[in-house]
Amino acid sequence: MTHSTPAGETTTVRVQCFGVLQKVCGGAERAVPVAALPASVADVLDALVREVPEAGEYLDTTACAIGDTLVHRATPVSADDTLVLLPPVSGG
């Protein structure tokens, strides 16, 4: 569900980090403040880098998912979503 945000009010997006980003961001989950909702995935990543500058260098190679689906940088993120950050994988 997409909610619009009243002007002037700050809202947050839940972000879940895996792999090296969990280390860099100091934990698996955080609430990233964004100016308005819906925001794009790119907006949320920009907001994350303002909060955690060291995360920046990893984001180019990081995929994002909502639920069990990979999403593009332009995909809108709504208040109910958790944006999941998936840096390069090393299973096997």
Add this chain to the structure above:
Amino acid sequence: MTHSTPAGETTTVRVQCFGVLQKVCGGAERAVPVAALPASVADVLDALVREVPEAGEYLDTTACAIGDTLVHRATPVSADDTLVLLPPVSGG
């Protein structure tokens, strides 16, 4: 060990058959009469075909061994040897 055979006396070579040759020759082992010893592997195979003509069609694709070693058609077979006949293999 190679023994020479007194003239006029018939001697035999022990032959052990595997796979389809066991079926064709009616058993795993037989004594094949040869004119003299040492005989070559080829001599023994010729003698076998005289005894069991149906074996002939299989011998072109049959390898021979003495002990744990594959032998050539020209290899001499002595009285102590068992010549082992190995038709095309189908393990696995």
Add this chain to the structure above:
Amino acid sequence: MTSHITTAPIDVGALMATTEDPEAGALVVFAGTVRQHNDGKKVTSINYSAYIPLAEKSIAEIAARARRDHDIQCCEIRHRIGDMAVGDISVLVVVRAEHRGEAFAAGRYAIDIVKHEVPIWKYETYEDGTHEYVKGCPLHHEHPSNRHVAHADAGAGCSPSPTR
């Protein structure tokens, strides 16, 4: 529904038993095991973590692609997560086919793709007390149709050229 991701040790015998098929003549099993040395450093312990919702879906899709693209009877894939010791099996692929050529090809195909497309991360702790997330392979988020072809194992990370 089968769970492909497990925290329990992977039971190879059980997966061999459940995949038995009287029409199969070939069984290929691949297991990835925790190595004592990586990149010249002695590994004392290892931890795998996964983003489970996508990892489950991704592994199910890889098994389905292996069955679709190869003449095989089954392809089962399991990945363990959590703490593991040297020698433990972290990933298992079991393929049965009528003939061995397809079984080998499908097994290789499946493990190559698992290493590239499943959101799982390996975290190694070394004898000298250091630890790190092993360099990996980016998921192709922006251009999923541009996925590179699964390649031979690179010792570390995701080198585009096969090591042999």
Add this chain to the structure above:
Amino acid sequence: MTSHITTAPIDVGALMATTEDPEAGALVVFAGTVRQHNDGKKVTSINYSAYIPLAEKSIAEIAARARRDHDIQCCEIRHRIGDMAVGDISVLVVVRAEHRGEAFAAGRYAIDIVKHEVPIWKYETYEDGTHEYVKGCPLHHEHPSNRHVAHADAGAGCSPSPTR
């Protein structure tokens, strides 16, 4: 000394256990299993026989060649003989290597050569009461140096061209 030919069922778990190696990251197991159908006929029972002195030597040499020609830690090969039922394992190859590429290659190499160079014969009995020795692959007695390169599995016999 290890016996490569056995009348007892082949114990996959035991061979996996005895080959464990902390430096190995990849395990490839290939098993050949008795198929219910061969060449369109329903198989009711199967018997493998071997010329044991040469078969033992030949399998030992194939394992040694696999280790020499590939960067692997071990290659174990077992072949069962005697009567077997559908689903039983007739042949087993276990390879461990640091990386998966070499493990797959060595496993494939070993089983291909086993099928071509070991004096073992498969005798099938069919539902209709007929039975026969399965068409095979000639051992290259006259020109051992002219051995053809091990090829992909031919459904039956020893076709020189890979089936796929």
